[in-house]
Structures are given as structure tokens and as C-alpha cells.
Amino acid sequence: MSAYDLDRRAAGGGLNPTLLRIELLRVLRNKRTMIFTVVMPVAFFFLFGTNSAYANEVVGNGNVAGVIMTSMALYGAMIATAATGSTVSVERAQGWSRQLRLTPLRGSAYIVVKVAVALAIGLIPVLAVYACGAARGAHMSTAAWIVSAVIVWLGSSLFAAFGLFVGYLLPSENAMQVIGPAMALLAFGGGLFMPIPDHGFFHWFSTFTPMWGVSGLAHAPQTGWSNWWQWVANLVVWLAIFVGGAVWRFRADTARV
């Protein structure tokens, strides 16, 4: 009978580069996710952002093509983070979450991995759309290029929380079928597909939808910070709702037997 060392503990709650790498590969190998997060936003930019009828009209310190570029990058990044977050629903359905509970990996460490992977994947559409924008006539000040890209990228983490929330909420493998259409609708509220009117019901209504704040902030480096505190308020409230919801469902999930 061999002696077993009883005092061996895992480091860092199980957080490690191998886990990060394999999780990243899983998303990159998923063709559907890649089409929705990279190919579609780039195609939308070419479709809407390069129309010579209006693309060169001046807006803020740049042109309409610049605005559409930022919108499409944000849309792609948000789909990417939401899709990554929502993979927890598939993992729960396949019993993977339960399997992980038989390892030293802490639930919180796993969430950290999911958010990190979501942000890494979210960077791809931002870089892709901005590269296409630079090549095909998008203009804004140099500072605006950099600051808006950073806001788009970091702001998309709001939807990583959204994806996690929905992923823990829905009991089956089809979280993405809910998230896809929901994101498209929310994108109208954020003015990503067409400008929001300055007044009226639609304007008032859209200010309460979750993409409105992050969209306003992402475009602000080019178009101005006029409503900045309302955008920040919108972002903070929705972040609290999504993170709170995800934590609530995550706790319920790990308590379940």
C-alpha cells in the first residue's frame, strides 16, 4: 500500500495558462461564433459605412464612416463577449460545471477565465473593423481612434456579464439562440444600426436600453461628450444588473446538487 501525501493543495484556486489557452481555443474553433463576431461586423461596415452618398459627411472630428466603424466594432465585440459568457450554459447542460466542482478550481476563478477569454475574443472584431475602417475611408482624430477603440473593447465586457447571466439563467444549450436576436434588438436601442432621433418616444425609450450608454461613450471621442454622465449612469446601472444577475444565478447553480 503506497502512502499518499495528504497535504497537497492546488495553487491560485486552479487559475492557470493552460486553462486560459484551451478555453480561448474553444471559442476560436467555433465557426459560428467567429462568423457572427468578426465576419458580420466587417461586412456590415462595408455595407453601411462605405456608401459614398453619406460616408464622407462630417461628424465631430471625423466622418460618418468613422461613426459606423465604431458602431460595428462595438456590435461585434459585444456579440463576442456575450457568446463567450453564454458558453457556461452549454457547459452546465453537458455536466462540465459539475465535473469542475470535483477539481480544486474555484468557481470565481472560472468566471475570471471566462471574462478574460471574452475580452480577448472581443478584441478581434475591434481590430478587424478598425483596420477595415482605416483602409476604407473612416476618419476621426488620432486620439479618437485610440480612445474609442479602448472604450469599445473594455465597454464590451458589459455583455460578458450579460452572457454569463443568461448562460446561468437558461437551463439548456440554446442560450445563444436567445442572445443573438436580443443583441440585435438592443443594438437598435443603442443606435448602432441607425441614428437615434434627438427627441420623442424612441429617444426616451432607448436611453433605458443597455447598449445606449456604452455606445454613447464609444462614439464620444469623435462626436463629443455632451451626455457623458447619462451614458455612464446607464452603463453602471446595467453593469450592476448583469453582474448581480450572474452572481445570483452562479450562487444558485453551485448550491444546487
Add this chain to the structure above:
Amino acid sequence: MRLAGVQRSFGDVHAVRGIDLTIGQGEVVAFLGPNGAGKTTTIDLILGLGEPDAGSVEVFGLTPRAAIARGLVAAVMQSGGLLKDITVAETVELTASLFAHAQPVGDVLQRAGIADIAGAKVGTCSGGQQQRLRFAMALTSDPALIVLDEPTTGMDVAGRRDFWAAIRQDADRGRTVLFATHYLEEADAYADRIVLVRDGQIVADGTGAQIKAQASGRVVRATAPDLDPHLLHQPFVQSVEHRGEQLLIHTTDSDEVARILLSRNAYDLEITAQGLEDAFVALTSKEQN
């Protein structure tokens, strides 16, 4: 591993009602019982996937969660628990990355007998291959205790035999193995000790031979047209079945039954020992008798 007075209910369902069980290091123990006997619930408690309503569970002197965090306990579940979109090798690599003292991935794949399919996507593997992969994942942390919940469900005969050969070989190195099953042959063939559960309680505990003896008795079979049935109303007769002319008598004293039968001109007399299957049925359905 020690369970003391463990109880667990789900609403009105008392899945586990007072289990006391101590398992020493290096034992291979079968947890045998019909479906719904509380096997899986008990295993979940040992793995820290649930908390007992009453009683205590201790694994290597630690709480189940602490034992899991140290990689001392691993489990092979009946189904699920795999990601279909990564390869066999990646699955083991990922599992290994979570433990402080993981075994080399190649060794583990070899020992589980799946080194040849290392590059295959998990989703394309057969049920038997996936089960071996779960076993490989369990070996990764070199656990002192492996718990298997109905591990060979859905495997063919050859796959089952190979799987158990791998487990047995592994247990010979001093690993403690606890497996739940409702296959009697499996418990009898591969366990040193069988713990029989029914309705959330242990009804028998011992080696296969001891359990057979505990359910006791033999079956006497004979054709006895002239027999007055009242003669068989004896304390040592457990049950009498009529199969046409033939009688099937379960008894703890086959000699005495034979004497009665032969004195009434019975013929074609046969005496057989009960198999483990009869013991299992006798012990797990006592209330109905």
C-alpha cells in the same frame, strides 16, 4: 473514509436515511443496490456535491470539499462531464492543469488505454471511450480514493471487462476504489467488499461470499404430487413456489426439507445454493416478502 449517521432528503423523499460506513485505504468496495436506493445521493455527499441533512462525512480526516481541493478524491460519473469540442488529450491536459501534483498527460492516457485516440474530438468518441476518458481524468490527480458511479452503464461486455481490468490493476497499487453499481456480477467479480443498500439504508456489508451466506439458504427443487402442503409450514422454510408439479423451496435447512420431501415419495430432487443474485433479491426486497 467515514460516514456517520448520514441522512439526506429531497422534499418528502428520504434518499439516504442513516448510513454508517467506514472504508479503509486500499479497499475496493462495491456499493450495490437497485435504482433509487440512494447510491448516487450518497456518492454526491462523499464528493461534497451536497451537504447531509444530518450526520457527518469525512474523507481522509477532511471535509469532502477540502479532500477534493487537495486532489485526494476523484470521481468517474455515469454520464456528462465532458466538453465535446476539445480533444481527448486536451481534456486531460486541462484537468491536469487544475491540480498541484498532476500526473503526466501521456502516462494517464496510456493507463486508461486511450493513448491511441488522444487527438480525437471528445464528441466523436464512443461511450466506452468517453468512459475511459473520465477514468483518465480521475487518474490525473493521482487520487487516494476513486469513486465511480455506475461506471460501465452502456458498455458492451468486452469494454466492461477491459475497463475493470484497468481499475483493478490500478487498485492493486493501493488506491481505494468505491463504485456504485446495480450489476451483481460486477460487484461480485471486482469488489473485495460489497455494501448492499436499499431505501437509503445499508442492509448488508461484507464479501460476496458473506452476503450470499447472510441471505442464506439453498433452494430445494422436487416433484412431489403426494405432498400435504402443511408439512412445509416450518420455521426453516422461507418460501414455496409452485411450478406445475414442481416445488421450489427456499430454505435455511435443506437437509430437513429433503427428508420431508423424500418421506412423501418426492422425486427429481435437486438442492442448489443461492447465487448472489438470489441473495440480492432476498435482501433488497425483504419488506415485500
